[in-house]
Amino acid sequence: MGEEVISNKQVILKHYVSGYPKESDMELKNSTIKLNVPQGSNVVILKNLYLSCDPYMRGRMKKIEGSYIDSFTPGSPITGFGVAKVLESGDSNFQKGDLVWGMTGWEEYSIVTPTDQNYLFEINDKDVPLTILESLLFLQGMPGMTAYVGFYEICSPKKGETVFVSAASGAVGQLVGQFAKMLDCYVVGSAGSKEKNKFGFDEAFNYKEEQDLDAALKRYFPNGIDIYFENAGGKMLDAVLLNMKLHGRIAACGMISQYNLEQTEGVHNLFYLISKQIRMEGFVIFDYFHLYSKYLEMIIPKIKAGNVVYVEDVVEGLENAPTALVGSFLVAILVSKL
Amino acid sequence: MGEEVISNKQVILKHYVSGYPKESDMELKNSTIKLNVPQGSNVVILKNLYLSCDPYMRGRMKKIEGSYIDSFTPGSPITGFGVAKVLESGDSNFQKGDLVWGMTGWEEYSIVTPTDQNYLFEINDKDVPLTILESLLFLQGMPGMTAYVGFYEICSPKKGETVFVSAASGAVGQLVGQFAKMLDCYVVGSAGSKEKNKFGFDEAFNYKEEQDLDAALKRYFPNGIDIYFENAGGKMLDAVLLNMKLHGRIAACGMISQYNLEQTEGVHNLFYLISKQIRMEGFVIFDYFHLYSKYLEMIIPKIKAGNVVYVEDVVEGLENAPTALVGSFLVAILVSKL
Missing domain, CATH: 3.90.180.10 (Medium-chain alcohol dehydrogenases, catalytic domain)
Incomplete structure (x- = not known):
């Protein structure tokens, strides 16, 4: 050349x-x-x-x-x-x-x-049709891998558990909810809007419309939350801690509510980590690329079958x-x- | 009768x-x-x-x-x-x-x-001499089991890691430090006094004498903390989060600084759980009594040999x-x- x-x-x-x-x-x-x-x-x-x-x-x-x-x-x-x-x-x-x-x-x-x-x-996968090329970035890329690792590796989910996802309309959040539904979990998402039907969540709420996040969570999870996929931080995390079940798991993926504050909000309810024996684990996708081919094995058939949607x-x-x-x-x- | x-x-x-x-x-x-x-x-x-x-x-x-x-x-x-x-x-x-x-x-x-x-x-163990009967409550009881479960089961410790223990002169804390030393870890404790030599910790400091907990931790852990045994909560947890190493582990056992406050202190540095990929896990000894006989197997020879001290x-x-x-x-x- x-x-x-x-x-x-x-x-x-x-x-x-x-x-x-x-x-x-x-x-x-x-x-x-x-x-x-x-x-x-x-x-x-x-x-x-x-x-x-x-x-x-x-x-x-x-x-x-x-x-x-x-x-x-x-x-x-x-x-x-x-x-x-x-x-x-x-x-x-x-x-x-x-x-x-x-x-x-x-x-x-x-x-x-x-x-x-x-x-x-x-x-x-050379035969990926061009029409789903746009999904490569998202479903086969970082958001997909992040949702996969966070949900399956960090949260140790069991069939039928209750799952709450914050920033649920975000790239990662919308996939976590779909992965959880594949395990027959009950899934509720919160976002700055209300678009649950797009992703097949059981319920969704707009956190901006809720005066009392604790009350909102109690409404959707009268018996508590087994798994929280944490994208929000701050007040949402505090409200979630009040509503976690015994032996709950929190995958900490992001804390988007805190990123651009001069001073982060203090989280007050951490004692519940002890009294409810909760495991909270932060993760970053960069350390999990050894699981990438395993992820693709799972996701590619679902992409081809049109079983995963994304907005x-x-x-x-x-x-x-x-x-x-x-x-x-x-x-x-x-x-x-x- | x-x-x-x-x-x-x-x-x-x-x-x-x-x-x-x-x-x-x-x-x-x-x-x-x-x-x-x-x-x-x-x-x-x-x-x-x-x-x-x-x-x-x-x-x-x-x-x-x-x-x-x-x-x-x-x-x-x-x-x-x-x-x-x-x-x-x-x-x-x-x-x-x-x-x-x-x-x-x-x-x-x-x-x-x-x-x-x-x-x-x-x-x-019928041949426990009466002189160590007093140790039964402590070493063979709840504090001993709590230290054992928290350190060995929750923290996944590796030989030579750096370990920080708050409330280190407490019943649980003094044993965690001794268990960590048995694994050749570097152990620093904080307490409301300074009695490191009693328990064989490498270093100890009185948190009440430190204006800046972050600076104190940096002095004792210039390369960061692998394992934090959390008995304190609040400001101490915030300072620890700044000083944890990548893939650190926090066993949350108690948050004694917060128990009798009208309003708990907010913890501001939780984003480090994500960026450092930290696992923080709360535990309560009541769920771990199936490990009691395993614990006794470990601790009783050490009690008899006088290899575990307690105050x-x-x-x-x-x-x-x-x-x-x-x-x-x-x-x-x-x-x-x-």
Whole structure:
């Protein structure tokens, strides 16, 4: 391959953010890129198709230390999960034309070096119809894996248990509910709106309409909650602790209500962890990719059979990515069609 | 046996308590008791020797609902763990003259019905010298079992890990530290005084002398904490969360700093459960008595060899029990000598 240099639109983090991120913390840059793999290099050149816009990414815009993940680098493109097509590869695990899922950049083309920290998975299932390509990012990507690991590995669910999911209309939440229904669990979700029927939850409520979260939970769980999939934190966690059953389990996946507060809300009811013998466990998907093929075995037949539904906003064009990152928490960015 | 009726001094809960208990919430009563087992009954008549005075008992003086344990009954004796001698038994598992450990009353003589909820264990080891009888209550009783279950079962400890114990001079805390040292762990305890050498901890500090608990923990754990044995709650838990290592474990045994506050302190740093992938698990010893014989197998040789030390206040006489319950959290009450 020659020395083809082409233009590469990028979304750049301008500087570390403090407080809630603004669109002006990012800028669009028209850069250029050489689409060839240097002799002896193991880089993979990707054409990005879909990029995932996830709530945890807002945290990476801050200067963080000692966390499970690094800050983004000011002056460089935002990075995150995406679906891409391999244009050239110096890594024998990937071939030109492969569809891949993994960590890539918020730009039209990315040069990545696959490592343990820098995941890249080939999407093996070549006969996935294009109509469900959009689901790859979500169902076969980070949200799907997160819901799977959090529910099956962390919560030790049993058939018929009662399950509560906060941020239930989020990418992860809507799948947790569906996984729980597959185990014949009773599932209630809370969200900032009320769209239970879309995901087959038994019940749903809009936490913004509830004066008293404890009373709302008692209404839906008169006998208590076996499993709480925690995406909210703060007051919701406090209300949930009041309503957990003995030997309940809490998978702590996110605490979205707390991310952009100057001072986090204090949680007052932790003594119930003791009196009800509750296990609360935080997890981060980066440590569970050894289960990825097991997850795909479970989910791909369900995707093909249309047994898993998802609701996702798709924003077209990198130029709309900063707005999506600041404003929403369930968006995929379409960079390029296949 | 005839109809022997003798006097029975009792410590009675006068009424449910709100706020911090006072001595005047209890009263001494000179009652009487018949020391015979009615025909066909399975009760066991105990002569109480030692009674354990534990922090959790103050909680039982309040009107509580939906907890792992009931309130005490106003008008009836306080109940708790004790060592006793069997005077008469209608239960074939116990014989006259047996030494037993289990749930009994704060009175000279108790009539108990052993059940799953109402534990009574025979102390099999007849050759325990009388000089270590006092240790039975503590090392072979609830504090020992609690330390064992919390450390070995909940914390999944590995050789050489770093362990922090709050309320380290308490009945449970001092044993957790010793169990951790047996696994070559590095152990630091915090307490309201500084008595590390008594229990062989590596380091200890007095939390009352520390302006900044986070800084204190960083001083003793520059590389972070693998295991936290939680007896404190509140501000200490918040400081610990800042200093836990990735994949740390927290056994939540008690939150003594919070028990008698009108409003518990809010805990602000729970997001670290996620970013550090921490497992925090509450436990109550009542659900782990199936491990009791396994625990005794471990601890009895160590007691006999003098390899486990303990510091315990012994208060003589039931008339001093109310003061002990209100004032201290590491006291045994000597009711009667063997």
